[in-house]
Amino acid sequence: MKTFKILPLLLLFILTSCSSVSVNSDYDKKANFEGYKTYAYLKSAIDKVEISDLDKKRILRSIDESMIAKGYTKSETPTILISIFTKENERVDIYNHNGFGWGWNPYWGTNNTNVIRTQEGTLYIDLIDAKTKELVWQGEGIGYLTKDTEKKDQRIKEFVDKILAQYPPTPKK
Template sequence: MKSIQKLTTVLVLFLFASCASVRVASDFDKSVDFTKFKTYAYYKNGIDKVEISDLDKKRILRSIDEVMASKGFVKSETPDLLVNIFTKEREEVNVNQFNDGWGYGWGWGWNPFGFGVQTSVSTNTEGTLFIDLIDASKKEMIWQGEGSGYLTKNTAKKDERVKEFVSKILEQYPPKIQENK
């Protein structure tokens, strides 16, 4: 019995950890010298098209500013890089049904009287944030990072969650180019 309780506890902790984490990936142009980029600005035309609330846009852009400043980048009217963002979201519906063992019926899981059958329905919103870095002089995308994870509607936690998305995505910039040996 104790081993089942331990296993259940581990599974619940794993579930919470996986829901809370942000999964990230990035891609980049391997021919680009990323050390030459020192300044940035936002690609206004692209950001204006993002279909999220203005409050969420401000959260994302503020977080990008914080991370870029921590990496030594400076906002500029004549930038080396243009920063663009876009988002996607997907609603996930989970339906769980289980028999708590009470009631009368034939066979496992079938209960003609409905006693003891529990159903729970929950929804989660998984969002993906893409951050594109564009070489301002060539107007070519040189790096793209994306982060996916569950979103919150709790306004007290939104700032924290957005910062987590942005910081984990931009941890991968500049890319670490591995040389073949």
């Protein structure tokens, strides 16, 4: 009987530890993305983000790495401004496990309920045309968060890399 109790928890642990980041993006189809070569952060928006300064640094550092890898240059006179926004939700999963009894009596066997609470975070990365101050691209990543300091850098980098993998957009033909 103990195997029936441990197995669902083990499967849940495996699924959540391997869970990836789900990403979406949207963009202004009239924007000329080829004209954007330099970037800077929209400081007024970055200052309003309600996360720890350490996590904020991790996000901005990961964005810098990704943008530089794409050929962009950080500049005092940027063609595009970058802003971020975060949300955090508690996800509650309830698992009801019915054990097996023998015979025809429906009251035989066991019934266990497990409640699993996990933190799920959303990171938005907004790219704003520096001249017109209009939003031209927005990326969103949703996934599980970690409190483990050793894994935070890697998890935040995964969020940022997967979101920015969709930038610049490639219009469907």
